[in-house]
Amino acid sequence: MKMTKEQMAVVESDAAMRMLNCGSGCGKTAVLGSCALKEQDRLGGNGRVVVFSLTNYAADKIYKTIQSHARDRELLRQIGVRTPDPGIECSTIHGFCLRRRRISKHGVVEKDAAEQDLLLEILQSKGLVDEHSMKTILKMYRCRQIPPAESLTDFYDLVPRDEVKGILAEMNRLKKEQGLVTFNDILVRFLKMLDKPHFLKRIQRECPVLIVDEFQDLNTVAWRILKKLASTSACARIIVAGDDAQTAFAYADASFKRFKQFRQAFSDHQEFRLTINQRSTQQIQDVSDALVRQSRYSSRKTVVANRIGDKPGFYCNCSSQAIHEHIIEEIRGFAEDGIPLDQMAVFYRFNADAFGFRRCLSKNHIPYMVFGDKSSRKGPFVRLLLAMVQIITNDQPSGAAWMEVLRNVEGLGEKQAEKVFAWLKHKQSNDFQYPRQLKFTAPLERTLRFLHDTKDNVGSPLDKLFALVDFIRSMPKVNKTVKDHILPTMAKIVHDYGLKDLPDKFNDPSYPLCFPPQTNPPYPKTYLTLSTIHRIKGGEYEVVFYLGTNDETYEDHGNFSTPKDRELELQLMNIAVTRARTHLQMYFPVDWKVVKKGGHASNPWTFFNGLHKEIFQTPEGPNHEEEQS
Numbered sequence: 001m002k003m004t005k006e007q008m009a010v011v012e013s014d015a016a017m018r019m020l021n022c023g024s025g026c027g028k029t030a031v032l033g034s035c036a037l038k039e040q041d042r043l044g045g046n047g048r049v050v051v052f053s054l055t056n057y058a059a060d061k062i063y064k065t066i067q068s069h070a071r072d073r074e075l076l077r078q079i080g081v082r083t084p085d086p087g088i089e090c091s092t093i094h095g096f097c098l099r100r101r102r103i104s105k106h107g108v109v110e111k112d113a114a115e116q117d118l119l120l121e122i123l124q125s126k127g128l129v130d131e132h133s134m135k136t137i138l139k140m141y142r143c144r145q146i147p148p149a150e151s152l153t154d155f156y157d158l159v160p161r162d163e164v165k166g167i168l169a170e171m172n173r174l175k176k177e178q179g180l181v182t183f184n185d186i187l188v189r190f191l192k193m194l195d196k197p198h199f200l201k202r203i204q205r206e207c208p209v210l211i212v213d214e215f216q217d218l219n220t221v222a223w224r225i226l227k228k229l230a231s232t233s234a235c236a237r238i239i240v241a242g243d244d245a246q247t248a249f250a251y252a253d254a255s256f257k258r259f260k261q262f263r264q265a266f267s268d269h270q271e272f273r274l275t276i277n278q279r280s281t282q283q284i285q286d287v288s289d290a291l292v293r294q295s296r297y298s299s300r301k302t303v304v305a306n307r308i309g310d311k312p313g314f315y316c317n318c319s320s321q322a323i324h325e326h327i328i329e330e331i332r333g334f335a336e337d338g339i340p341l342d343q344m345a346v347f348y349r350f351n352a353d354a355f356g357f358r359r360c361l362s363k364n365h366i367p368y369m370v371f372g373d374k375s376s377r378k379g380p381f382v383r384l385l386l387a388m389v390q391i392i393t394n395d396q397p398s399g400a401a402w403m404e405v406l407r408n409v410e411g412l413g414e415k416q417a418e419k420v421f422a423w424l425k426h427k428q429s430n431d432f433q434y435p436r437q438l439k440f441t442a443p444l445e446r447t448l449r450f451l452h453d454t455k456d457n458v459g460s461p462l463d464k465l466f467a468l469v470d471f472i473r474s475m476p477k478v479n480k481t482v483k484d485h486i487l488p489t490m491a492k493i494v495h496d497y498g499l500k501d502l503p504d505k506f507n508d509p510s511y512p513l514c515f516p517p518q519t520n521p522p523y524p525k526t527y528l529t530l531s532t533i534h535r536i537k538g539g540e541y542e543v544v545f546y547l548g549t550n551d552e553t554y555e556d557h558g559n560f561s562t563p564k565d566r567e568l569e570l571q572l573m574n575i576a577v578t579r580a581r582t583h584l585q586m587y588f589p590v591d592w593k594v595v596k597k598g599g600h601a602s603n604p605w606t607f608f609n610g611l612h613k614e615i616f617q618t619p620e621g622p623n624h625e626e627e628q629s
């Protein structure tokens with residue numbers, strides 16, 4: 001890769017504080033990757049460059065970028081790095097904090113939603129709010145994922161003001177008592193630790209250069225951590241890059257305001273613009289521009305693409321069925337033109353929007369992978385292990401997890417497994433009794449006794465895990481190689497990462513003890529990608545289909561009820577559009593009615609009102625007619 005002039009300006013700059021707020025596809029990650037190598041080279045052995053981001057996906061993306069830049073001799077010559085040091089730390093901000101300070105005694109971190117149950121308990125015990133307010137509070141709390149101290153101030157309308165302090169104190173007491181540590185706690189506690197001068201100094205010495213990708217996604221606490229790390233240090237260098245038109249995690253306290261905060265916090269910073277879209281064609285850029293122009297929060301950016309292509313397709317008057325068939329036909333057409341299946345992706349707003357389409361793909365024998373869906377990507381063995389882990393670690397494991405385990409028991413057919421599950425669900429007492437409706441068989445007895453014992457035995461989760469592993473080993477359905485790997489692999493991962501992180505490690509192909517390659521992979525080598533927009537943020541594909549969405553789902557989520565919600569939808573659509581390199585097709589089914597709420601039509605196609613002819617081609621698609629008003 002050869003850096004452009006504007007990209008080189010960022011890499012070569014001497015400014016300690018650098019900020020990029022640019023449109024998508026302009027090469028922000030590429031520039032940060034080069035900056036990381038250059039800065040590490042400059043540091044020599046005096047400290048490490050640290051790169052972090054909010055999500056694992058973003059951290060992985062920049063890690064891969066650095067690795068590929070470190071192998072690109074031409075690029076290294078251009079940026080003036082002789083011996084690249086690709087061992088730069090790239091992780092999520094949570095990983096960054098955890099690596100520097102142990103936050104949880106047991107090495108177990110709970111999802112932020114765990115606090116919700118505590119909040120419910122406290123509100124109920126205090127009898128402070130009525131049923132309706134309670135539901136609203138919990139919904140807000142779940143959506144925001146921000147620490148209670150800050151989120152509760154939003155509840156002043158619902159909770160008596162003078163009670164908020166008491167609720168917080170009670171919350172902290174219960175958390176301490178139960179040893180509950182959430183992801184938010186990691187950041188909050190780390191920020192608190194930075195108040196100690198010796199700790200702050202140590203981190204500043206160890207990490208004199210901090211690089212942040214997807215800067216707009218940082219929540220308030222993460223931003224404060226970054227600011228603090230730059231304070232009182234003469235040699236701190238910070239480089240941030242992001243796009244305020246891609247604030248997809250606004251519900252989790254991400255904000256376009258981060259750029260303004262950066263300007264205010266570091267008045268001597270240098271700001272850069274990248275104006276050439278290196279990813280998409282000009283026609284796709286035009287669609288993105290049309291969206292960003294309507295944004296109330298994002299700043300205007302002039303971006304031009306250095307490639308031209310066909311106008312994107314727009315279908316807004318077709319039935320869902322016709323859309324599915326049309327996409328399948330198009331996929332086949334692109335494949336015939338030589339575009340591999342893994343360079344095509346179908347995006348949607350909610351998982352539920354794709355169920356029908358998935359059935360259609362299966363019917364047409366088109367292999368696909370649901371991005372981020374662990375169970376669809378992994379073979380039966382990993383699905384079984386994940387189910388086991390869930391049963392052991394979770395007080396209320398899902399029915400699907402139970403069914404996964406039961407289905408694997410020798411001698412237990414699907415029907416019997418369902419009956420065992422029904423019995424487990426309704427089992428009231430702790431006394432071990434066989435469900436009467438089941439035919440008594442030896443494997444059944446073994447299963448039931450085992451389930452009963454595992455559930456009630458007091459033992460460490462690890463003991464339970466080993467017990468379950470032994471049990472699974474005795475099942476003939478599990479293949480032999482796999483059997484021999486279960487125990488050592490699980491033990492090693494649990495030892496390294498703790499039980500709660502186990503599921504994530506299955507997805508990490510670089511983890512050395514990943515499972516042996518399966519001789520018959522469950523999926524072919526190339527497959528179509530299906531994904532929600534949130535998950536695919538940062539990715540890119542040659543061909544992108546946008547599957548539209550369902551008004552009722554929008555209604556349920558209140559997605560268009562306030563201007564802020566509408567803005568989020570606008571930005572999400574911008575993210576979906578800008579993932580496409582060459583071909584983009586957008587579909588909005590007509591069988592979903594347009595609902596007016598808060599003065600706005602709730603169908604997202606209204607974002608393009610009046611722009612169809614200009615920026616799209618509206619080809620003879622399935623049932624295509626003029627757009628309905």
Ligand SMILES: Nc1ncnc2c1ncn2[C@@H]1O[C@H](COP(=O)(O)OP(=O)(O)OP(=O)(O)O)[C@@H](O)[C@H]1O
Pocket residue numbers: 001002003004007023024025026027028029030031243278279537538539540578
């Ligand atoms: N100078 C360049 N020459 C050729 N290709 C480039 C150059 N800079 C970036 N690219 C390519 O352009 C694409 C987009 O780059 P990158 O992912 O870094 O953009 P981004 O600004 O981070 O995008 P987004 O914000 O949408 O995630 C990548 O495929 C990257 O390899």
